[in-house]
Amino acid sequence: MDKFAFHPFLIAIFPIIFLFAYNADKVEMSVVLVPIAISLVFTILLFFCLKIILKDDKKRGIIISVFLILFFSYGHLVALASILSIDKLNINKYFLLLITEVIFLFLAAFFITRTSKKLSNVTFFLNVLSIALIVMPSAEIIKYELKVKNFPEKQIITSVNKSQQSRPSDLIDTEIESIVLPDIYYIILDGYARADILEEFYQYDNSEFIEWLEKKGFYVAEKSRPNYPQTYQSLSSSLNLKYINYLADIVGKNSDDRSYFGELIENNEVQRFLKNNGYIFVTFTSAFAGTDKNPNADIYMTYKMNLNEFNNVLISTTPLGFFGGKNLQYSLHRNKILYAFDNIPTITQIKEPTFTFSHIMAPHPPFVFDSQGNEIQPDRLFTTNDAGFPGTKKEYKNNYVNQLIYSNQRTKEMIEKIIANSKNPLVIILQSDHGPAMQLEWEKPSKEAIRERTSILNAYFFSDKAQNALYENITPVNTFRIIFNLYFQADYEILEDKIYFTTWNRLNLW
Template structure:
């Protein structure tokens, strides 16, 4: 008869699946630390620990010894959390047409076979469990220490966006305000020169609808986090030495300026309800300032990204329609049309609303063709980069046309609408090597492609002479607050800045004369 396990070995057996689950989450956080915060991992960590504990308890109830239950529950945990990676490798890189159900069936048979061998074995497995528990504890401790040290090098988020010192007057008509970001939407001149595409029908539609289209507008910064955080704070980035993190590749200071921004604070102070309609990108997935965060799923974007490599990923999409399930990015196929549909519903209430809507179109992944059909991975791969980009851009045009018609014909005061890109599309060399690309060595054409953007304003009952065709996003809300809220904010000089490379996102240099 086997000896009663000692306390240390028993503890190691209980801890092994928990340590493995904890490591998988904290290591994922560590890998994505430049765009994530420890708070993003909290709920997911709790869920994975409960999942691991449930597996272990279930196997104990099936009369496996404590050591065998520890080993098998950890194996099931690893296969279920990482099983999506070998499937994608087999299906899309090795080009083996293996149905997902068959792959899962084979994996279940493999794990089941190992489980039967474990159950029948007369070995105690005490030492392997103890060794694996120590290894998992070391891995978890190392990942936790790295995350902690990284956080210690970050500036205090509360110090990143000081108040502007302006008070908004109460307007006679409280108009709903829509700030719509179409990510990586190129300027008409870029589309004509680099894509051989005439976007005149769309810009003409906007003008006929009453928009001012700034043909020569350029983003103030070449990346989303820098650009939108600048626009929503109505200022350029002026970081002091103690506000710059030790790791200059860290996006979080820009994310925090976006998440806690001046525009939203001012409008909420003026009695507006803030409705945030974000994207799968972490910085806009949700907002702590929002009165309403529009979500298409109960899970956070951090959790969804974590689960993309797991066997659970297809299960998360089982309630989507068949087109979304078969698309190369089911969440995006489901999210985008639902956001457009919801935009026309959000203004129904007694309070005026400020809506921030971030659409990752024509930004990749290239999910939609010009009709709105969600492409499968094979369909997208069979089209050129330009075809995919233009198809998604034309789909965006179609949806914006319908949205504008609905917003402008709704009862009540005409809304204020800004439709704006945060950046342009990726130049070819940048797309090939984003991590290693040196912006100080970029060509003039690459800068222009990356920073010339769509920028359109619908300001009802406004003299169009207040606009000018080279206005940049940093002045958008200064103009808006001056026109409708009596703010008297000075317009800033329209300048454009780039950063050296992915390892240094804070040492900006002026590229205004290049991109205009």
């Protein structure tokens, strides 16, 4: 095992496999393929290019491994520097750490190239270490995949779906089938606060936008709240027309496994019901792993260049996330938002009835637009955190309002185009999955933070139906129950509107 230095190639893929093992419940395994391929190709090229100046394979391998370790540990060192309050000093910690790593790499390369030792023992040690580094996260991945495959949890989710939902799609008669079905747009404006919360916590009067919606024919639920405080939970509930508290009994109240939410979002009852009734299911790319791509979609609309949430986190562990890379990350995030606003109206060109689902990450952080839509380039590591926002509350407040103002403008333009170009009856749902999080600390939420987080925009447009079934405190769990009853003569019971809260890492709802 000391004859050939294969450790650089394993070290090159270790951070990717480790990151996936830690997030296997949130993303599909396919997300690692491109990063692994890029990392391996880069390492192979580096290994053979260095041969021009350094013939010794063992020395060359050790230098490359040192480089890779420094490269993938950079983001973690920055985080450590923040914990140690180095950023309070009047220095650029990003540049200082980069220079420190470069100096260390050159010193290591100098001593490695100058030594007369054959380094067989070092090569043997690094080969064994690299194998161990790959085996440990791989074992966790295999363990997780076997659990998901063989244990009954997901089967229980499927059976609960079947047992709890009536099947109105199986009951539709020829009279209903002859009706011109509406195009349905379910548009999630992530983290969009209710008007009274904007007034109270952000000192922003959003009445102009609300009145505009009402003049267009929207019903705006003035006292609407989400059923759950997190995107995964909220969309799992609204897209399946039910409360999801039963998951805590299945996976445990202290579980942080989000794969079950992903299963519910991907194989949701709404798209199943509508596809069974001849609908084309359209989804748009998002900046959130749980909604970025649904394999059940008939049409997947995506920006030409796409970085998913996994790739963003991976980049953030390297110097790329702090220098040129972070600009790319923020730019792609910005373009995903614009892509959705620009292209949702194009769905009106499809003749068949369509169900369009788009999760737009605005006005949710990161804040990449000012109130006029001009680009903002945050000078920090890319993150989509709202609770745990890396800036100050004042920065959150000001930038949130500005991004909301621009989101209002783009939403108006989008709605105008949809209404003007639609040939079929229309249902448009503008809804937030949860409120903002300027004050929220997940493990110690204050009453004010909970109230801020659990108040949402919730607006409905029916082009050819009365809005009598809607009411001011409707919650998302009843959204499609009402729509399916109204348009498909289904017989869904309208559930009691309840709001549950949970911390970030636990399903213990209260």
